[in-house]
Amino acid sequence: MAAASAVAMGTMCLPASAQLVPLEIEGPMTASAATTPESGTITAMGQVIFYDENTVFATPTSDKTQTRRTNANGVLTNRPLTATQWLRGENFEGRNRPGFLNGTVIVTGYWDPALNGGAGGVYAEEIFSDIAENVILGVITANQCTNPTCTGPDDFIQGNGTTPFVENKDQRLPAEPILDGGLFELNLTGANLVGTTFGGEGYYSDAPVHPRSAPAERALVYWDFQLGDFRPDLLLRPNQPEISVLRIRCNVGDRLEVRGWVHQPINSNLSPAVGTIRATMSFPDRPDVVVTNGTPTLAEATVPRYGIYRLRGDVPACADDVKVEWIVNGLTIASADASVDRLRGNDPEE
Template sequence: MSCRSLAGSSAIILAALAAASPATAQVPPPELVIEGPIDAIGANSITVMGIEINVPSGRADTPTALGVPLDSLNDPLPGRSQGFVGGTAIVTGGSTGGVVTATEVFSDVNENVVVGEVTSNNPLTVNHLPVVRSTSPVIPGSAPMNVFGFQIDEKTVAVGSLISIEGYLGSENGTRQLYYHTLEADTGEPVNRSSNEVSVTRTQCRDRADAGKDELEVQGWVHRAGLPNLTGTLPAITITYPGLTTGRRPTKTTGTATIVPVVDPASPQYAQYRYRSSNRNLDGCPLRIKVSWQGDVDSAVSEVDVDAAP
């Protein structure tokens, strides 16, 4: 038998073995990604675009709720009797022999977004589309916020101003409405306008291998009780975060930093702070950052920059 025919026979045998053993073929988690319309939902399974997916955890995430029972996504939503069925799911996981097993399931029903003009604030409409806050426990509406990071009364947003809404479109009594889970407005009075207040609108952490090379960015805003126009030099903000001492055996400690907020000339009721340091020794990422100012405290978990150079 020639070498050529032996090689050819080996290839045929290998192909036959592969065809006879489909269970050996697999896509390991989290390489598999399925995104599409939801056909059906069970206690431990979900069908997306006709693909039945095992969900051993029996849990799913939504934009404003984590780890909800998967079959609770069948429950009627405000303005949407079929729940999440017919909406969009994003599933990550793996596949063995064509059988899909999910490690994560996420859905926000349908990602309907409007960045537009407030045409009425009582009731709230955006470019004449009625907007209401979602009351569903599986996708609850988060507190409406202004761009300065403060919770607001949505009825105080200014007609004609810019607003951003994210949620799902539904219908009630024949009227289509956008049920929002996230609202951010350029205007709107803080709910706590009678108190001094500080917000955290962004925090980012870069955790590097070398000691003293970690980076931390924190920014946000402040306002005084009663929302007066701010003038002069304001008291400093105190930022605290989990840190490490340097040395052969680093120990956990609390890091601190201070920064003076600067009045925004376009909206002088507010002042902004921006803190950045590139010589921190942090206790890993993500970090819960706490910011204090004039009797008020806010906190946020930092985003992690996964693309940071070593």
């Protein structure tokens, strides 16, 4: 925000009947206080932020509704974590503070003049966190993968000769499957990844967590890990066509744009440069919006079964999610569901 704008807002007086004012706050969460299991306040950069049972709690890979808590006997139930359990419950592996404390939060909500006994306060519609945006890019210099997802008891991937990566097992921020450069899932059992480029994101542990059988090293506990190369030799589903989604952008009354990759069965001689891409957005109160165009093109000559696609089309409305299909000879040979405004990995054209 420009200094002049900040001053102008600082000197502006809100009338007694002031409306709710949208806001966003991003910074470390230093405190969390509960009034009930589902309501209370958090503090970020000195800002006291109110939340309640209507607040959404989310991370890049989960949200509170997807979690499950245990009962007094330690048995898993069908009930989600409470807000208190989400915010300052069990420590994440290798972290010294409970829950998300001292982690970065992004709060979207509004200033409500009626909160806090009429004194006004910040209300959170959503509290989002990935704990810390710690990112390492480089080359894999060692690894041990004993199962397809490289999540065995002492499995790891080492980056740039030093830092080990281990997957986040916490249900609040679980690691997604490791993907190749086309965003396709892999079977890493016994794979030698040395020399492969990569990008990993998570938090760097405060305490040793690797190897898990006898922790001696701190590690980057990742929720996202992608190889920089196309790896048809490691695909989890090499003998079936697949489609992935890198990005979906949608502007209401304007344009939908979808980008990603496809691959044909690796053991075939089929070209990926066939068919069209179809994107469908469904709504509860209006007809589906369907856009079909964007024939895939060959991604690289060295990987003849991989293709890249880009779909664009004018749309009257935007949904939260899009179904993306690869259509060949009138049949859907692969499909994927993804959220709008989703950006993963390296954009192939930017």
